[in-house]
Amino acid sequence: MRLPLNRRWRVLLRRHGPASAVWRRRIAMGTGAVSIGLAALLFARLADAASSLFGGMARGHWWLPLVLTPAGFVLIVWLTRRIAPEAAGSGIPQVIAAAQDPARAGRLLISLKAALLKGAFTVAALLCGASVGREGPTVQISAAILNWHSRLFRAPIRASMIIAGGAAGVAAAFNTPLAGVTFAIEELADAYEQRVALLVMTTILIAGIVSLGLAGDYVYFGAVGETMKVGAALQVAPVAGVLGGLSGGLFARAMLGIGAARDRWIPFLKGRPVAWALLCGTIVAVVGVSTGLTWGTGYAPARAIIDGTNAPYWFGPAKFATTLATAASGLPGGIFAPSLATGAGLGALLRPMFPGDPGGAVVLLGMVAYFTGVVRAPLTAVIIIVEATASRGLILPLFLAALIAHAVSALVCKERLYHGLARPWRTALGTRT
Numbered sequence: 001m002r003l004p005l006n007r008r009w010r011v012l013l014r015r016h017g018p019a020s021a022v023w024r025r026r027i028a029m030g031t032g033a034v035s036i037g038l039a040a041l042l043f044a045r046l047a048d049a050a051s052s053l054f055g056g057m058a059r060g061h062w063w064l065p066l067v068l069t070p071a072g073f074v075l076i077v078w079l080t081r082r083i084a085p086e087a088a089g090s091g092i093p094q095v096i097a098a099a100q101d102p103a104r105a106g107r108l109l110i111s112l113k114a115a116l117l118k119g120a121f122t123v124a125a126l127l128c129g130a131s132v133g134r135e136g137p138t139v140q141i142s143a144a145i146l147n148w149h150s151r152l153f154r155a156p157i158r159a160s161m162i163i164a165g166g167a168a169g170v171a172a173a174f175n176t177p178l179a180g181v182t183f184a185i186e187e188l189a190d191a192y193e194q195r196v197a198l199l200v201m202t203t204i205l206i207a208g209i210v211s212l213g214l215a216g217d218y219v220y221f222g223a224v225g226e227t228m229k230v231g232a233a234l235q236v237a238p239v240a241g242v243l244g245g246l247s248g249g250l251f252a253r254a255m256l257g258i259g260a261a262r263d264r265w266i267p268f269l270k271g272r273p274v275a276w277a278l279l280c281g282t283i284v285a286v287v288g289v290s291t292g293l294t295w296g297t298g299y300a301p302a303r304a305i306i307d308g309t310n311a312p313y314w315f316g317p318a319k320f321a322t323t324l325a326t327a328a329s330g331l332p333g334g335i336f337a338p339s340l341a342t343g344a345g346l347g348a349l350l351r352p353m354f355p356g357d358p359g360g361a362v363v364l365l366g367m368v369a370y371f372t373g374v375v376r377a378p379l380t381a382v383i384i385i386v387e388a389t390a391s392r393g394l395i396l397p398l399f400l401a402a403l404i405a406h407a408v409s410a411l412v413c414k415e416r417l418y419h420g421l422a423r424p425w426r427t428a429l430g431t432r433t
Contacts, residue, residue: 025155032149033168033206036142040172040207043119043141047134050126051296058129058288058295065129065285065295072128073281076121077330078274084117086425089327090334091118091140092418095166096188097425098143099159104429106147106157115144121332128281129288129295131322135173136334142169146203163188164203172207173336176387179380186377187418221303221340223390226358233397236354240365241404244346248339248373248405249412251324256413256420258328273330280329284322291315294322298341305344306363306389316345335374340384343370361394369401373409376416378402 058065080088086109094114098105108114122137146165150157166188171180228236263270269279288294291314293301298319305311323338347366351359364385372381382398385391391398 021155024153025150025161028149028153028155029146029161029164029203030206031153032146032165033203035145035149036165036168036203037172037207039141039145040138040169043123043134043138044173046119046123047126047297050123051299054127054129054295058292062289065289069129069285069288070278070281072124073130073277073284073329073331074274076124076128076332077277080117080121080330080332081273084114084121086111086114086428087118087121087140087332088330089332089421090136090418091138091332092136092166092187092334093422094140094425095143095162096418096422097429099162099188100426101429102157102159102162105162106151108429109425110140110144110147110162112144112148115141115148118144118332122334125326125331125333126296129284130281130331130333131284131294131296131298131319131326131338132331132333133297133335133337133339134333135170135336137332138169138173138334139166140169142166142172142207168203168207174384174388176384179383179387182380182383183377186380187375221299221306221389224306224360224364225393226361226391227393228358228361228397232354232357233400236350236357236362236365237397237400238404239353240347240350240362240369241401242408243350244343244366244369244371244401245373245405245408246412247320247342247346248370248375249409251320251339251342251374252376252409252415252417252420253413254324255327255417256415258324277329277331280325280331283325287318287322287325291318294318297337298344299337302341302344302367305348306360308359311345311348313349316342316349319345336371339371339374340367343367346370361391361397364389364391364394365397365401368398369405372402372405373412374417376406376409378406 086094094109098109118137118140122132122134125132143162143165146161147157150161163184167180167184170183171177262276269276291312293312293315301311301315319338319342323335323342326333327335344363344367346369347363350366351362354362368381368385371384372378375381378399382395382402385398386395
């Protein structure tokens with residue numbers, strides 16, 4: 001029996017009207033994307049201000065980081081473990097784990113509390129000279145923002161929404177929308193579906209428009225107009241790919257195995273995370289005071305190297321060490337920007353080997369190779385470099401270096417870094433509510 005016309009209209013409106021689940025989800029995604037753009041911009045300003053403030057203090061009082069950095073590591077790690085353990089580390093592993101169980105993760109890994117404390121602790125880490133970036137934390141903060149909007153509009157949280165939020169965070173942090181899409185494909189989504197693609201691109205577009213409208217159209221590392229001939233690319237890219245893959249794979253392997261190595265070689269630190277943070281903070285402080293270049297994200301030295309400034313040969317290894325010590329300490333903060341800075345240091349080492357080739361192009365090949373070696377996401381690495389430097393003429397050499405680095409890194413470290421770091425968070429979701 002057919003329903004009366006008025007009842008059919010009510011059913012239709014309930015299923016497809018403004019109050020339907022579909023429209024509530026769309027509204028949550030749209031308003032959430034606007035919030036992500038605003039939050040990413042605010043977070044970037046606070047992070048840059050913290051880095052600048054610490055840099056000024058370190059230049060004015062060379063000895064201050066020897067006290068401030070270890071003390072800051074201890075305090076931040078203690079507070080993180082006590083009030084927000086889900087805010088530790090990069091933030092990307094938490095989002096990868098959250099996509100496996102969105103409902104439970106919404107109350108733990110991507111809660112509003114986790115987002116607020118993640119941002120605060122990351123800014124605090126930069127304020128004490130830690131070698132951290134804001135891009136990984138932006139991913140977790142962005143996923144948490146979409147989770148909050150989904151609860152506000154009573155739209156059930158789905159894996160696709162978490163993936164879209166995290167990818168929008170990458171896009172807004174670097175002002176690289178295409179990199180956000182590729183990051184979702186390579187890192188956040190195990191199975192990439194068509195509906196996820198639409199959500200990701202829509203969310204990134206809205207977040208990008210908001211960020212672009214307020215911050216302006218800027219190129220993260222400055223425009224690089226250099227190109228490289230085929231013959232030169234076939235010489236430089238394999239060398240960069242092998243060295244970047246080896247060093248990046250070594251970083252990933254060290255990150256995944258450093259806990260077991262610590263317990264084996266320094267057994268008295270087992271179960272003492274605050275004492276371990278003190279040791280890591282001391283390493284960062286000593287290296288930073290000795291070099292003067294390894295504090296914070298490493299953005300300024302990396303940009304100077306790309307522009308042609310001769311960097312000390314030890315900058316890359318020193319940044320490698322401080323980033324590893326910072327990440328291993330359990331401090332909230334990302335490794336994206338510090339890894340790009342380390343890659344610039346590798347590029348600076350490559351530049352004297354190929355004096356006849358464009359220096360900026362050689363550095364970018366080193367950056368993309370090392371970054372790929374660390375995260376094993378070659379497409380994301382290439383797109384980030386291209387969008388962050390406007391170096392479209394180097395796409396093919398960058399891809400060649402990234403693919404070689406990906407293959408070499410897989411030989412050094414079998415497991416992909418972020419997925420290995422996500423394993424404990426997946427376990428936590430299975431045991432905590």
